[in-house]
Amino acid sequence: MLSCLPRSAFRCSISSSASMIRVHYKRLAPWALMASWLALARGDVDTLVPLQTPPTRAAHSDATSDGRQSAEQAVEAVRAYHHESKHNFNAYAPGPGGLDWKNQPNPFRTFDGARTVQLELPGPGASYEDRAGSTHCTYNDMFRTAKPFESAPVNPSTISQLLYYSMSISAWKQFGTSAWSLRVNPSSGNLHPTEAYVILPQLQDGHKSVFRSPVLAHYTSKTHALEVRSELSTGAWEALSTGLHGRSFFVALTSIHWRESWKYGLRAFRYCQHDVGHALAAIRLAASMLGWSASVVEGPSTAQLASLLGINRSAEFPVPEELEEPELLIAIVPSATPPSVHYQLTAATVDMVQHGVWNGRANRLSARHPIWEGIDTVASLTRKLVAGASDLFGLRDHHTALESLFADSRELLAAQIVRQRRSAVDMDGRTAITRTQFYAMLSRTVPSQSAVPWDAWPYPVMVHLGIFVHRIQGLDPGLYVLVRDISSMDDLKSHLLNHSVPFSWQPAPGAPDGLHLYVLHKQDLRQVSQAASCNQEIASAGAFSLGMLSHFLPTLQRDGPHMYRRLFWETGMIGQVLYLEAEAHGVRATGIGCFFDDPFHSILGVDNDVYQSLYHFTIGGPVEDTRLQTLTTYEARETNRFDDDEQ
Numbered sequence: 001m002l003s004c005l006p007r008s009a010f011r012c013s014i015s016s017s018a019s020m021i022r023v024h025y026k027r028l029a030p031w032a033l034m035a036s037w038l039a040l041a042r043g044d045v046d047t048l049v050p051l052q053t054p055p056t057r058a059a060h061s062d063a064t065s066d067g068r069q070s071a072e073q074a075v076e077a078v079r080a081y082h083h084e085s086k087h088n089f090n091a092y093a094p095g096p097g098g099l100d101w102k103n104q105p106n107p108f109r110t111f112d113g114a115r116t117v118q119l120e121l122p123g124p125g126a127s128y129e130d131r132a133g134s135t136h137c138t139y140n141d142m143f144r145t146a147k148p149f150e151s152a153p154v155n156p157s158t159i160s161q162l163l164y165y166s167m168s169i170s171a172w173k174q175f176g177t178s179a180w181s182l183r184v185n186p187s188s189g190n191l192h193p194t195e196a197y198v199i200l201p202q203l204q205d206g207h208k209s210v211f212r213s214p215v216l217a218h219y220t221s222k223t224h225a226l227e228v229r230s231e232l233s234t235g236a237w238e239a240l241s242t243g244l245h246g247r248s249f250f251v252a253l254t255s256i257h258w259r260e261s262w263k264y265g266l267r268a269f270r271y272c273q274h275d276v277g278h279a280l281a282a283i284r285l286a287a288s289m290l291g292w293s294a295s296v297v298e299g300p301s302t303a304q305l306a307s308l309l310g311i312n313r314s315a316e317f318p319v320p321e322e323l324e325e326p327e328l329l330i331a332i333v334p335s336a337t338p339p340s341v342h343y344q345l346t347a348a349t350v351d352m353v354q355h356g357v358w359n360g361r362a363n364r365l366s367a368r369h370p371i372w373e374g375i376d377t378v379a380s381l382t383r384k385l386v387a388g389a390s391d392l393f394g395l396r397d398h399h400t401a402l403e404s405l406f407a408d409s410r411e412l413l414a415a416q417i418v419r420q421r422r423s424a425v426d427m428d429g430r431t432a433i434t435r436t437q438f439y440a441m442l443s444r445t446v447p448s449q450s451a452v453p454w455d456a457w458p459y460p461v462m463v464h465l466g467i468f469v470h471r472i473q474g475l476d477p478g479l480y481v482l483v484r485d486i487s488s489m490d491d492l493k494s495h496l497l498n499h500s501v502p503f504s505w506q507p508a509p510g511a512p513d514g515l516h517l518y519v520l521h522k523q524d525l526r527q528v529s530q531a532a533s534c535n536q537e538i539a540s541a542g543a544f545s546l547g548m549l550s551h552f553l554p555t556l557q558r559d560g561p562h563m564y565r566r567l568f569w570e571t572g573m574i575g576q577v578l579y580l581e582a583e584a585h586g587v588r589a590t591g592i593g594c595f596f597d598d599p600f601h602s603i604l605g606v607d608n609d610v611y612q613s614l615y616h617f618t619i620g621g622p623v624e625d626t627r628l629q630t631l632t633t634y635e636a637r638e639t640n641r642f643d644d645d646e647q
Contacts, residue, residue: 277572
């Protein structure tokens with residue numbers, strides 16, 4: 001993903017270097033195009049970009065008499081962070097100002113002293129290769145809950161496949177003597193703040209017992225292995241899995257904010273949340289390849305999750321600036337159609353896990369850590385404070401007229417598309433896609449039309465898409481909007497009001513029933529879309545680009561400040577689906593984290609915090625960097641510059 005952080009009055013571009021993508025700076029182009037779009041020929045920045053009034057900084061310190069912030073104060077403080085971390089024409093979000101390459105964080109977390117279990121790589125000779133759904137599941141079947149094959153059993157080989165097709169290294173890139181990894185799950189700047197843990201029952205591989213007891217283990221993608229942090233008692237596992245179907249298990253995700261703030265400063269918290277959403281979708285899709293179901297366990301509080309995973313054990317995390325922030329828990333069931341479950345993680349269960357025997361000490365990632373207090377503040381404010389129960393599973397396939405859109409991808413294998421996913425670093429400015437391909441891509445992002453990965457998502461639709469159409473055969477270039485839940489239509493129409501260019505809200509020609517795509521304005525907006533995405537040409541050189549517009553302030557006020565993270569998670573899930581859809585249709589995608597927030601809002605006529613754009617994206621014909629050598633999977637492990645003894 002591209003999430004460049006330019007300096008004030010500069011823009012960023014990217015190019016490949018000897019070790020990774022670096023940041024360069026160029027003077028910003030004039031903004032006359034944006035001014036003409038908004039019918040503001042004066043070019044007055046204050047008029048062109050009506051900056052929304054941010055909450056006062058005092059909101060960060062207002063508290064009740066017992067030291068806790070009220071819910072209203074917490075929402076205002078989160079809103080303050082959101083405004084402070086915006087990019088605009090006249091100011092960029094606070095950033096490091098430069099990159100300390102010698103202090104770049106190690107992208108691989110390990111736990112010294114923990115027992116390591118090497119996972120079997122899928123492929124010829126793998127013990128479950130011939131029968132595994134993951135190797136035979138078609139791309140289209142991956143998005144359906146009903147499968148033409150039996151669900152795979154839970155064993156060491158299938159756990160390996162789940163992680164291999166969601167969180168592992170997908171390739172290595174090499175330039176000269178330097179090599180760096182790419183992963184199945186994308187990340188802003190390829191910095192990978194997201195860590196994964198599994199909580200597993202006793203597992204056997206044939207007659208060999210891999211885990212003699214239930215375990216909590218950390219996944220290390222560097223070697224495709226599990227590091228056993230704790231062996232659970234039988235009582236703890238029974239309490240943890242009460243009510244779940246068969247040999248169910250859990251996957252949990254955490255974030256290391258420092259990995260992103262090293263490069264992106266204050267805005268890094270946003271990017272960490274994007275990455276959680278990408279990883280969540282990747283895990284759900286990998287589970288589907290095995291005929292399994294997955295669901296976010298929304299009930300636990302953030303504190304409960306930290307205790308469950310042992311990431312609050314400060315003695316085992318000796319560098320405070322590199323602590324892991326708990327994000328979410330996922331329940332996985334080895335069934336394509338499990339019954340619905342009312343599940344609750346109790347304090348007594350967490351206590352049983354926490355008082356087990358723990359092993360391992362987290363490695364150090366960097367020597368120095370500039371502090372971004374705003375990230376610590378928003379992380380604290382957006383933690384889920386109250387624990388409750390979760391309703392898991394139960395969603396079934398939707399069979400709609402949109403099935404006909406997927407004919408082009410019916411023969412593709414899911415494993416191939418998932419493993420070949422890459423982020424484009426440039427677009428060719430020529431490649432077009434058909435209207436049918438465009439509609440197929442968008443339909444995968446609509447929960448009512450694509451069961452997976454949305455059956456894992458326990459929240460209502462909170463994000464819609466504002467789309468710049470550039471090169472789509474059968475569609476006029478212009479500004480479009482995809483309403484991902486038709487019940488939001490009236491609210492969107494009342495808030496997307498560009499008085500300079502009245503919107504038509506006409507249904508897109510040929511859009512199938514169930515895909516609520518509307519034309520707002522027909523015009524060549526390539527340079528406008530480029531300007532809105534920090535003047536990055538990649539936003540205008542593809543077939544289309546988009547901004548993900550979240551139902552922002554009302555969601556926080558109604559459900560609490562912890563929903564701030566979840567808004568970003570939903571955008572990450574959308575992004576993961578679009579990445580795979582691009583690959584399936586022979587093009588490529590890139591997430592764009594650097595965009596001018598309020599200028600994009602102005603294009604859509606948004607002038608308050610009811611809706612806010614959280615993530616941009618582009619899809620088109622990629623330009624490959626022929627200077628780089630691509631090595632397959634774990635071939636180049638030993639050449640990685642981040643050896644364990646370096647830091």
